[in-house]
Amino acid sequence: MRSILSTAIAEIKFLLRNPPIIMLLSFAPIVYPFMYNSLYINKFETKLPIIVVDLDHSNQSRELCRKLDQAEQTSVCGVMSDLNDAQIFVSSNKANAVVVIPEGYEGNILRGEHVNLRAWINANRFLIAVDAGKGLSESLSSIASERLIAALEANGCTREQARNFSQPIMLRSEGMANTLECYGDYIIPVLLLLVLQQSLFSGAATASAGAGKHRRKFPSVAAPLIVIGRMFPYIALYSIYAALFFGFHYSLWGIPFDGSVTLLAALTVLNLCVMILAGFLLGSFCRSKLTALILTMFSSYPFLLFSGMAWPVSSMPPFWRIVSNIFPSAHYFPAAMELSRLNATFADVMPHFIALGIAFAVLMIALCVKYEMKAEPRLTG
Numbered sequence: 001m002r003s004i005l006s007t008a009i010a011e012i013k014f015l016l017r018n019p020p021i022i023m024l025l026s027f028a029p030i031v032y033p034f035m036y037n038s039l040y041i042n043k044f045e046t047k048l049p050i051i052v053v054d055l056d057h058s059n060q061s062r063e064l065c066r067k068l069d070q071a072e073q074t075s076v077c078g079v080m081s082d083l084n085d086a087q088i089f090v091s092s093n094k095a096n097a098v099v100v101i102p103e104g105y106e107g108n109i110l111r112g113e114h115v116n117l118r119a120w121i122n123a124n125r126f127l128i129a130v131d132a133g134k135g136l137s138e139s140l141s142s143i144a145s146e147r148l149i150a151a152l153e154a155n156g157c158t159r160e161q162a163r164n165f166s167q168p169i170m171l172r173s174e175g176m177a178n179t180l181e182c183y184g185d186y187i188i189p190v191l192l193l194l195v196l197q198q199s200l201f202s203g204a205a206t207a208s209a210g211a212g213k214h215r216r217k218f219p220s221v222a223a224p225l226i227v228i229g230r231m232f233p234y235i236a237l238y239s240i241y242a243a244l245f246f247g248f249h250y251s252l253w254g255i256p257f258d259g260s261v262t263l264l265a266a267l268t269v270l271n272l273c274v275m276i277l278a279g280f281l282l283g284s285f286c287r288s289k290l291t292a293l294i295l296t297m298f299s300s301y302p303f304l305l306f307s308g309m310a311w312p313v314s315s316m317p318p319f320w321r322i323v324s325n326i327f328p329s330a331h332y333f334p335a336a337m338e339l340s341r342l343n344a345t346f347a348d349v350m351p352h353f354i355a356l357g358i359a360f361a362v363l364m365i366a367l368c369v370k371y372e373m374k375a376e377p378r379l380t381g
Contacts, residue, residue, distance in 0.1 A: 003222075003225045003229065004225050004228050004229040004232070006229065007225065007226050007228075007229025008229040008230070008232040010229075011207075011229065011230045011232075011233050012233050014207065015207065015233065018207070020206075020289070021203055021206050021207050021289075024203045024293075025199065025200075025203040025234075025237065028195055028198075028202075029195060029196060029199050029238070032191075032199075033191070033195055033245065033249050036195070037188045037191060037192070037249070037253050040183070040187055040188055040253075041184070041253070043184030043185060043254075044182050045073065045127070045131045045183075046072055046073060047072075047073070047074070047075040048074050048075065048096045048128060048131060048132045048135065049074075049075055049076075049077035049094065049095045050068065050074050050075070050076060050077065050095055050098070050099060050132065051076075051077065051078050051079075051080060051089050051090070051095045051098045052065050052068065052076050052079045052080070052098075052099050053079075053080050053081065053082070053083050053086050053101065054081065054101045055081065055101060055102055055103045055105075056101050056103050056104065056105040058106035059106065060106035060109050061105050061106060064101060064105075065101075067139050067143055068136070071135045071138065072135065073131050073132065073134060073135030073138075074097075074132060074135035074136060074139065077094075077095055078095070083098070083100060090120060090122045091122075093122070095122075096121065096122050096132045097119055097122065097132045097133075097136065098119065098120040099117060099118075099119045099136065100117065100118040100119070101117065102115070102116065102117070102118075109147060112151055117140065119133075119136055121133050121136075127183060145167065148165070149162040149163060150162075152165050184253075185254075185255055185256075188249075188253050188255055189250075189255055189336075189337060189340070190304075190307075190309045190333065190337075192245045192246075192249055193245075193329075193332070193333050194300070194303070194304055194329075196238065196241060196245055197271070197275055197328070197329060197332070198296070198299070198303065200234060200238050200275050200276065200279065201275045201278060201279045201296050201299065202279070202292075202293060202296040203279065204234060204275065204276045204279025204280055205278075205279035205282045205293070205295065205296045206283060206292045206293050206296070207279075207283065208281075208282075208286075208292070209283045209286045209288055209289045209292040223368040223371040224364070226371060227280065227364060227368060231273060231276050231277070231280075234272070234276045235269065235272055235273065235276070238272050239268075239269060239272065242265075242268045242272070246261075246340060250340075257340055257341075258340070258341060258342065258343045259338075259343045259344060260339060260343070260345075263339050263344075263346055263349070264339040266353075267336060267339060267349065267352070267356070268336065270353065270360065271328055271331075271332040271336075271356055273360055274328045274356055274360050274363065277360065277363035277364055278363055280367055281363055281366055281370065282295060284367070284370050284371075302327065303327055303328075303329040306320075306323065306327040306329060307327065307329035307332075307334070308324070308330060308333065308334055309334075313330065325355065328356060331351075331356050331359075332352070334352065335349040335352035
C-alpha cells in the first residue's frame, strides 16, 4: 500500500511540474462541454425556409401557403411563379425546399378530386432535409385530413364520425430516451462522453512519454503497483469530471437522466481505468510528449466512428464490425447511453462490462511487461 501511495504522490508531483499536461487534463473537460454543447442549445431546427411555386393563384393555394408558413418546422420565405427561379434559391442554400402548387389546385379540391403536389428538397444537408420533409408532410397531412372531414360532414356524418373515418388508424409514437425527438438531446451526451474519454487518453499518453522512466524511479517496486499508483490521480480527477458531466451538464442542457447511478459509476470508472492504461501503454512507446499528443489526437475520429454513435456497428461491413470491438468506446458509449437514458439493468449491459474488463486485464499485463522489460522507446518525434 505504501508503494502505491508513493507512486501516486510522485505522479501528482510530476503532473504539477508539467503545466501543459495539467492544461490538457483540465481545459478540455472543463471548457469543451460548454463550448461544444452550446452549439446545440436550441436542439430543434425550426422555421426552415422554403419556396412555394404557386401556379394556381387561388384562395385555396394561398391557404396552403399560410399553413406551410405556420408550421413549426417550415417558413415560407417566398412565393414565386417560376420553378427554375425557385430551384436557384435552393441551389444557393437560400431555401431548403420548393413546393409546387399545380394549376387547377382549387378546382380539384372543391370537386373532391385527387391533387398531386410536387416538392424538391435539398438533401445536401441530411438532417435539415429530414426536418424540412417532416414539416411538409405534417402540414399537408393536416390539410388533407381537414378537407376529408369537411367532405364527410357535408354527406351527413357527425364531426366525431368524420374524424374517425379520416384517420381510422392513428399511430401515437413517443421517444423512450430522446423524448423530444431532437438531434440536440442525442448529440450532447455523445460529445460529453467523447470529451471525457479523449482528454484522459491524451493526458495519460502525454504524461507517459519516455519508456522506462517510471520503472527506473521505483526499481524495487513491482510493476503492477507502479501502474496502480500512477492511475490513482487520473481516476480521482476524472471521476469528478464524470460526476459533473452526468449530473451538472445533463441538468444544464436539459438532458433527462433515467437509470442506475451505481451501475453507470461502475462502468465509467472501469472505462477510465481502460483509457488510462491505454494512454500509459501508448506513451511508453513515444520518446517525446509531442509524439504522444499527436497520436492520441488522430484517435478521436476512430473512437467516435467505431462507437456506433455516428453509424450503427451492425450496419458496418463484417471486417469493421470485428475491428470495432477493439475500441473501448464501442462498449462504453452504448452502455453509458443505455444506463443513463433507458434505465438499463446489469444484464442488459453485462457484455460491455465483460469486454471492458478483458481490455483492462490485457492492457495491465502488457504495460507491466513493458515496464519490466525496461524497453527503450521506438518512436521519435
